[in-house]
Amino acid sequence: MKITIDGRTADVAAGATVLDAARAMGISIPTLCDHRRLVPYAACRICLVEVAGRRLPAPACATMVEEGMTVVTNSPRILDLRRDVLDLLLSEHPSACLVCLEKNDCEESKATSRKTDEPTGCILCPADERCELQKVVAEVGLKRLFHPMAYRGTGVLRDDPFIDRDDGLCILCGRCVRVCREIRGAEAIAFVGRGAPVSVGTSMGKRLLDVGCRFCGACVDVCPTGALAERAVRYGAKFNETRTFVCGLCGQGCRLGLRLRDGRPVDVRPQDGPPSDGQACVKGRFIIGDLLGHPKRLLRPMVRRGGVLVETSWEDALASAAAGLGGLKGDIAAVLSAQDSCEDLWSLGRLSLDVLGARSLHLAEDISVYRSGFPAGRPGGDILAPSFSFDDLAKARLIVIFEEALPLTAPILGTAVNRAVLGGAKLVLVGGDGDSCLDRCASLKIKLGPADAGRFLLEVLRSVGENRSGRVPAGAPGLEELRRSLRELPVWSRAETISAKTEKLIALLERRHPAAFVFGPAFVAGPWGPRNAAAVWNLAGMTGGLYVPAGWEANARGAVEIMAAFGTSAGSASPKPRGLLSAGPARAFVRDGEEFVVVLGAFQGKAAAQADVVLPRTLFPEQAGTYVNGEGRIQFSEAVLAPAGEARPARGIAGELARRLGAEIAAPAATAFFAKSRRGGGEARPLFIGGASFAEMGFRAIPDRLTEFDPLAAGERGDPDDCLGFPLALEIKSLRTARRR
């Protein structure tokens, strides 16, 4: 459509706002309450422009372009109006420094006075130099204020971890309330009250902790002023460099930016772009610094001498480890972690199998959520879930979540579900503890544990398989076998309420399309695991829905691929091996004195305490690496900080050990890790790993056997806040508070 702004005409796509069009044409219109990720709000009235044919000026952010529209953004009337509105806005916000002529000189001399509690001017505000209000005042050219100050402040609220709330600086743009609702779904904050005394607050003034806030930090990130600020950097938030990396604390793979000032880390902000598009969670957003600098961080190699671990040099420690493990002639178990990068996994795996000849290779975590469990010999072998994008989930019309508290374990997936629900999708929750903020939005809740839920699913499958909606793909391999096996299964009779709910779910599945089925490790671990996984796979296949496993670890999908490439199933860990190489937390391993244990670790803990040799390793921001997130997206993360102490990357350690045992390990290029990968839109590097598609794999028969438990991985499971064996939610105080533990 054609639009004319300030005398210039251009073509814009339908669905664009006047603001979009202006920006595309390089015309600047100041805004405050608008945000590119949020629905236009039109409350600040700063972006008002003249639209020919309309009696009153219209807000550019919320006005859709119409064919032939004529807009003026800079007439004297508009410029005066903008100044007047801004003047009114500033009557509610400490404005001393904003129009002060001494501003620049003052900056130099008052740098440390910022450590006061209630800012009365820019100089004392945590958002100084980053504040969007400052920018708008400069752009609008306001030099004098005509309205008396009506200060709103009631003091800085500090009852919660991480976030300071200063109502006095709030301009009521609503971005925080909107992001908490439109993107995150927690709705922890809202507008309270009416008229001039309106403030952004919580239900009955409770702490954020008590109203379901997850401390994801999204509100702080969208706040244009200093009203919401990160406490840890309140007085030193200025930065002059950003380095991007991928978070390794869960399976979402959020892109984060470490912000530094003169080379010293200041804070972390989520970056735009897939997969997380400016979102993160409490861990990636707030505790990276605490993680890296934790007092329990292992900084020096240690060797056990005379029954006690003593610090030593790398030379000594490596020699000791090589000698100790080399002498065992392969009677070794090796444990890796699905949190490790592909390069680390590869190198450690090659070291263990090729160089040390280890008897068994394990992953510390149960990643059966990504295994399809198809018998080997089928095309694709023992591989694994198809790739998808979080955005695909946002388009679903029905989402069924099994046993998973997404905001805790897969927060970005949780935001996609929230977007879907706000767009009208129905949400069904099976199992779960009811604590998730998504609980509120569920149309149907089925309270069954994973054991029973599987049986329930089979009933649903049986019914959906009758193909009343006509959507079941008739030609797909395995359908008839599946139908037969479902018919042969005994009918599972349960209470009336469950069968009523079964009917409801079946009705939803028939009416709403596409559906998405989300499940986590708890659903497919345990003896019922393979049956449950098969049931979800088949249900997704029958309904043409999305199959969405939600693993917990940063590189679970990469680990599955690499372990498969090693061609090994767990191998047997019994009888107990005489040696252990642990790069992942070997939780169930208990020493009885005879063995030789080498631990690559980042933190003190039970594992390191049992070791004969401790080799300190780097954490993800301190090393480059390739990680595959829950979507199957392959991401390369740069090192953004120098390693702490004498820590070294795991693959480097593996290489050094190999060398001392007379071998060389060469890690191939990242892309070669993956047998099948597909290119995304013109990128040089493939973006997603290939996985089996339903069309290729067809339906699965429902297995009845029990899984084999991996004794070295069993025991403590179920902590999504684990970082290489270190329980963050216990060891980092602010996170412990936020998790309410």
Next chain:
Amino acid sequence: MTRLQHPGHLEDWRKRLLEETTSIRRTIVVTAGTCGRAGGALEIRDALQAEIDRLGAGDKVELLVTGCHGFCEMEPSVVVQPEGIFYGRLKPADAEAVVKQTGLAGKVVERLTFEIPSTGRRIARMDQIPFYKKQMRLVSEANLKVDPERIEDYIRIGGYRGLAKGLFDMTSEGVIEEVKASGLRGRGGAGFPTAVKWELCRKASGHPKYVVCNADEGDPGAYMDRSLLEGNPHAVIEGMILGAYAMGSAEGFIYVRGEYPLAVKNVERAISQARVCGLLGQNILGSEFHFDLQVVQGAGAFVSGEETAMMASIEGRKAFPRQRPPFPSESGLWGKPTNINNVETWANVPIVLDRGSARFASVGTEKSKGTKIFSLVGQIRNTGLVEVPMGISLREIIEDIGGGVPEGRTLKAVQTGGPSGGCIPASALDLRIDFESLAKAGSIMGSGGMIVLDDRTCIVDLARYYLHFLEEESCGKCVPCRAGTRRMSELLKRMTSGLAEEGDLARLESLALTVKTASLCGLGQTAANPVLSTVAHFREEYEIHIREKRCPAGVCRDLVSPPSARPAGKKERP
């Protein structure tokens, strides 16, 4: 009450009700809307009933408890039918005379009749009383004939006949054409042609569609909708069913402000009775049309009368308005096409369908058809709700119907349209009331509030009152209204307390213009009107307050008697 399976059933029922013969000779109608009840109407009812029982006259005299019939000044009042004898300002002790002399013997009790103040002449018949004589109570006359708790009363006077005609004799488009031909315009304030609005909703793409009745009535001094909802809820229901049929909607909401408990009760009861009778729900009157209604209560805000804020409230969210376009007819409740009309608008629809558009259009002016109910309040002798044909002059309303300002006072101005409206000075009293004329005079029709001001009303104080109201009711979403109404209110408070400075009036006017131009919704966009319209006609009064620190009307306390001169311990007016 049985389920009506087709329009014939409805007619049969109506005939049966009309032909009911009883021994009853007279009906004493007790008008018991909220205003009447506040004046003691229920005690009057009880006293009358006790008297009837005492005299054993229950087979000859009956009571009919109805809603408000408009003459609030004289509440509690009764009308004895069929003679139409009106008694006002009753006390329970009067019950004996009313029942014995009038109810049984048909004689007039002179001392209870209406007395014309200037002459002392007494008038017994209601339709001869000046207050009623010039009114045309097209919509509100039913209030005198209907017990709102009985659907039978509504049926008896022709209720739902319009619905039967629309549903069975016309198509949906036909109903819209009929409403278009009638010239009906919205009665909530904007005066938008109703049929045009309906057509927009009908043509909009999206499903399902919703119809809404805006019964939030927040203007101070306006209570017309209250009397309609309390007194004759079925009229509104019938109108909404017709509108839903015309637009293709199956679900509707009546949003009633929480401060109207009697209205909520009566509407909810009427809805259940309509459902039982097959007038709401599936297959209305045996047709293929389904429609049902729900009552949603407000929670104490003026802004929730703004249509987008109202929709947010119905959706369960905070009542913040949103930017328009898109308009509700395109994207309203839950993003679907939604048609919102005022109570009085809906109540006019059955009349249009039943009596025909031509008859409806025969009343009123060229562009403003039909009648309008005004709440005539303030410094006027006959306070109440008046329904008049469009085109009647303001003078006739104030002097003939209203009885003029109290003895010894002079009329100063008439404020119409509530906080969004303006003042019409006494010099413009011959103005003909219709949408266009009021707008030209610098005010608006609004929802119908008509506040009479005399020489003892301070215009600056009036503006201060309105701005204080708007400051408190501003939702707080947008900057100009939130900060602007507070600042304007502050400036006016200064003017009324002797603290104003030179230039404050200019500041006030300039600020008013910013608020008017930049605000997000109608509340802010019209918040300037109390200031701009009063300054236009009464600038000098403002200047006297500012420069001389004097209040000519003798109202502003701090100017009439400064704080220092007052006895200690006296309470200050808010």
